[in-house]
Amino acid sequence: MFLEYFSEITDTYLTIGADLADRNDIALLAMLGGILPSLIWLWFWLKEDKKRPEPRLRLALTFVTGMVTGFLVLPFQYFSDWLISPVEQLITNPLVVSFLFFGLWAFSEEFAKYLAAYFSALRTKVAEERVDSIIYLITAALGFSAFENSLYLLAPLLEGSWLASVVLVNFRFIGASLLHIASSAIIGFFLAFSFYKGKFYRKISLILGLILATGLHTIFNLLIIEGKVIATLAMLGLVWIVVVIVLLLLEKVKKLPYPSIRLN
Numbered sequence: 001m002f003l004e005y006f007s008e009i010t011d012t013y014l015t016i017g018a019d020l021a022d023r024n025d026i027a028l029l030a031m032l033g034g035i036l037p038s039l040i041w042l043w044f045w046l047k048e049d050k051k052r053p054e055p056r057l058r059l060a061l062t063f064v065t066g067m068v069t070g071f072l073v074l075p076f077q078y079f080s081d082w083l084i085s086p087v088e089q090l091i092t093n094p095l096v097v098s099f100l101f102f103g104l105w106a107f108s109e110e111f112a113k114y115l116a117a118y119f120s121a122l123r124t125k126v127a128e129e130r131v132d133s134i135i136y137l138i139t140a141a142l143g144f145s146a147f148e149n150s151l152y153l154l155a156p157l158l159e160g161s162w163l164a165s166v167v168l169v170n171f172r173f174i175g176a177s178l179l180h181i182a183s184s185a186i187i188g189f190f191l192a193f194s195f196y197k198g199k200f201y202r203k204i205s206l207i208l209g210l211i212l213a214t215g216l217h218t219i220f221n222l223l224i225i226e227g228k229v230i231a232t233l234a235m236l237g238l239v240w241i242v243v244v245i246v247l248l249l250l251e252k253v254k255k256l257p258y259p260s261i262r263l264n
Contacts, residue, residue, distance in 0.1 A: 026157045033157075034150030038063075038142040041177055045138050048250055054135055058126050062136050065120040066143020069112040070151075076108045098222060106183075106217035109144065110210055113184050116140035122191075130195045130253050134188030141184035145177045175236055179220050182242040183213040189246075192253050216242065 042063065046053065091097055117140040121127055127136065190209030194202045216238075223235035 026154070030150045030153040030157055033153045034148070035146045037149065037177060038146035041181060042139060042142050045135070045142075045181070048247075048254075049131060049135050051254075052129065054121075054132065055126060058121055058124075059136075059139050062117060062120040062139040063143035063146075065116040066113060066140035066145075067147040068143075069116040069140075070144045070147030073108050073112040077105055098225075099218060102221040102225075103214060103218045106221060107210070107214045109180075110183055110187065110213045110217060113137065113140045113144050113180070114187055114206075114210065116143065117184075129258065130192040130256060131250070133191035133195060134185055134250060134253065137184040137188035137191075138181050141180040142177070145180040148176070148180075175239065178239045178243055179217065182239055182246055183217045185246045185250075186213045186216065186242075189249055189253070 042059075046059070091100075114137065117133075117136040120140070121136040122133060127133060187206070187209035190205040190212075191202065194205035197205075220235055220239065223231045223238075
């Protein structure tokens with residue numbers, strides 16, 4: 001079974017490569033359509049960190065690392081079906097199985113975005129204050145979203161469906177991109193509020209943040225597959241409510257005092 005999935009992944013990558021081999025224009029359009037909306041959102045969120053802005057090169061590295069993890073997480077998502085297969089034999093409720101499947105899928109993305117932020121910035125000295133955790137996680141999330149958006153754009157562009165491409169870009173700009181921002185910001189807040197605590201407390205905070213972020217992401221995915229207008233509106237409403245909460249909490253984090261010592 002494992003070899004079958006590995007073969008399927010390889011075939012998928014080879015097919016995409018073959019389709020784009022003679023269509024550099026499509027590849028470029030897909031990249032622009034995926035990256036530009038993410039950069040617009042990044043510009044918006046970086047305005048929230050005006051007082052002590054982060055180094056531009058470090059932000060760029062975090063963004064690119066987020067894009068790379070978007071590529072690296074794809075094989076794991078292909079294996080999600082394989083991992084859930086034994087569970088389907090034990091659980092007959094399709095809703096529970098769907099929740100587990102999309103939960104595993106969502107966790108892989110949330111953990112990947114965290115790793116992108118951690119290895120590119122959070123483990124270094126540039127992450128020197130609470131708000132940095134949030135900023136770098138959002139930056140990594142937008143890099144991840146840029147790759148994901150570009151990938152989704154390939155199919156309609158290769159088919160010549162320009163209208164569908166425009167609609168998709170706009171939908172992901174107000175939907176999926178904001179989801180990645182909101183879910184990663186949740187992890188960022190848990191790290192921010194535990195920034196000056198001991199390592200054990202910070203680890204617990206990270207776990208809680210990942211759980212909540214995965215939960216939000218899973219609900220988003222479940223509403224998306226419903227394919228109904230009401231479900232889609234509910235999904236968009238939920239994401240925007242979370243984003244407003246993120247903005248309010250971000251202001252609170254920026255006003256918190258700065259302890260002189262960070263515990264180990």
